[in-house]
Amino acid sequence: MIQEVKLDKVKVLAQYLPAEAAPLISRWIDYFVCEFKVSRNRNSKFGDYRHPYGGKGHRISVNYDLNPYAFLVTTVHEFAHLHTWNEHKHRVKPHGSEWKANFKQMMQPFFEKDIFPPDVKKAIVSYLDNPAASSCSDLNLYRSLRSYDAPKAAVITVEKLSAGAVFKIKDGRVFRLEERLRKRYRCVEVSSKRVYLFSPVAEVELVED
Structure with missing residues (x-):
């Protein structure tokens, strides 16, 4: 049965x-x-x-x-x-x-x-x-x-980075933060030099320059 x-x-x-x-x-x-x-x-x-x-x-x-x-x-x-x-x-x-x-x-x-x-x-x-x-x-x-998430080691949001900081995202690509625009942050991919716009609350990992 x-x-x-x-x-x-x-x-x-x-x-x-x-x-x-x-x-x-x-x-x-x-x-x-x-x-x-x-x-x-x-x-x-x-x-x-x-x-x-x-x-x-x-x-x-x-x-x-x-x-x-x-x-x-x-x-x-x-x-x-x-x-x-x-x-x-x-x-x-x-x-x-x-x-x-x-x-x-x-x-x-x-x-x-x-x-x-x-x-x-x-x-x-x-x-x-x-x-x-x-x-x-x-x-x-x-x-x-x-703010009620469990702490994540090495994870930081883009809005908390200083200008010139280098960071990577989940897929491994590395970027340099350039400047804050009206609602997003202008960032340059280190390998390709292409410009991307990031949300202030995007979670990234800070890396050494």
Whole structure:
């Protein structure tokens, strides 16, 4: 006789996000009939939502290596996309007013439970009230969430480097920081002399010149 083994979603989710938030996220997964995946690290994004297409239903994935608060914010962010899709399909912008309203509404239960530290809650509220902030790339929110990451040896953000500092990124390429522009940093790849623009919060490793 084959016995079916069912994972307890609440216990699994509690490994990645604050335990008090796990029951509600588990209910959302069931209510929206959503495939929820804990994904490998993706440097370009924390999470992803895919609307129903090609015989597949709603799909959400969130990077496994986020701290609990970042994992929860990203999860709610993606469920707000799902909810907005159910209401409007392609008729609205991905991070338009409809999505912002849903994100704010879906975040409210976690505010009421005081799950977030005050600085993270303040950053989320500021983000939702700022129409110029289009996604979780909002630097204020990003910095607040990342402050709860476990320390990483030898890792530093570009904005903390001095002009002329030499650093390398995950793929091994080496750059020299030249100057700060309006929102990004102008850097030159040492080997090719090509110019690249880096986000202030890009994580790099300082190396000897």
